[in-house]
């Protein structure tokens with residue numbers, strides 16, 4: 001098969017964006033609420049604004065970030081409900097959506113034209129939107145497939161802008177976000193990603209974006225060191241909370257006044273510090289417990305009703321490094337629990353969840369980093385099922 005020049009679907013999506021922008025069609029962008037999702041939303045929104053400046057003034061673009069704790073992973077029933085009367089509308093799901101078979105069907109029925117730009121591997125059933133980009137899908141012919149979602153959105157922007165007479169530097173403000181989110185999602189830094197990150201970090205050196213300038217100034221960031229970029233730019237942007245389904249770091253990245261940006265950046269930096277302290281404390285508690293009770297166990301399966309959901313992934317990642325075994329951490333809610341899981345490189349968490357899916361409400365993610373939602377009454381059964389799965393895999 002001949003290699004294509006862009007990931008499958010890129011050209012079709014870019015053409016659809018150009019057509020929509022020309023007419024100023026109504027657009028909704030739904031993005032995951034981590035930095036990759038947020039940056040994907042901003043890059044797509046700013047592409048529309050570059051193509052048609054009217055989008056910066058009117059209300060024809062709406063964005064929405066799901067509260068994972070309440071809405072789970074992927075496209076939520078809530079967003080479809082909330083925007084039902086907007087139809088007909090061009091609906092984008094970025095950094096999620098590939099598993100949302102049911103929701104996409106419903107959205108189409110409601111009169112939404114649907115576009116998914118995702119980088120997660122498909123589960124058993126694949127959503128069928130009107131337009132799809134996901135290099136992990138079957139039949140992908142582009143040689144590089146390890147993009148962050150933002151890298152794919154950037155490719156759409158690059159294609160669309162190449163058909164207009166925007167100067168080369170118009171892409172820089174999109175590239176700086178592409179670099180940060182690709183780093184944030186810990187995607188392999190080779191091939192296309194290497195190039196996107198190098199160009200994006202270069203663009204970051206002369207950024208005009210008030211939100212980034214604020215973080216750089218307040219954190220006294222040395223842009224030549226990766227550690228500074230991770231700890232002082234990416235981490236605060238990732239620590240942000242939602243306010244009425246808008247991510248605070250989205251607001252920071254979109255802020256036009258440096259003064260406002262500094263106030264907001266200050267808050268995100270503080271929240272990040274608090275989050276780090278909670279992570280540290282939770283981690284210490286868990287390590288103590290594991291050392292005492294579970295040192296020999298096959299996997300770690302822990303439930304708590306006070307852990308903050310956004311911290312689960314980070315804590316699980318640290319535990320997997322320490323113990324080299326599957327880690328499943330649950331934040332227990334009233335009826336349901338939300339889980340973040342991390343696995344050693346030789347195990348596939350998504351496969352484990354698929355084998356136990358009869359106990360799950362939703363699940364998704366990548367082999368080494370995935371998650372699910374489960375009814376509290378099913379937690380013991382899920383634990384048994386996972387134990388069985390891993391004991392087979394680990395031969396004990």
Ligand SMILES: [Mn+2]
Nearest residue numbers: 036095149185
């Ligand atoms: Mn992502």
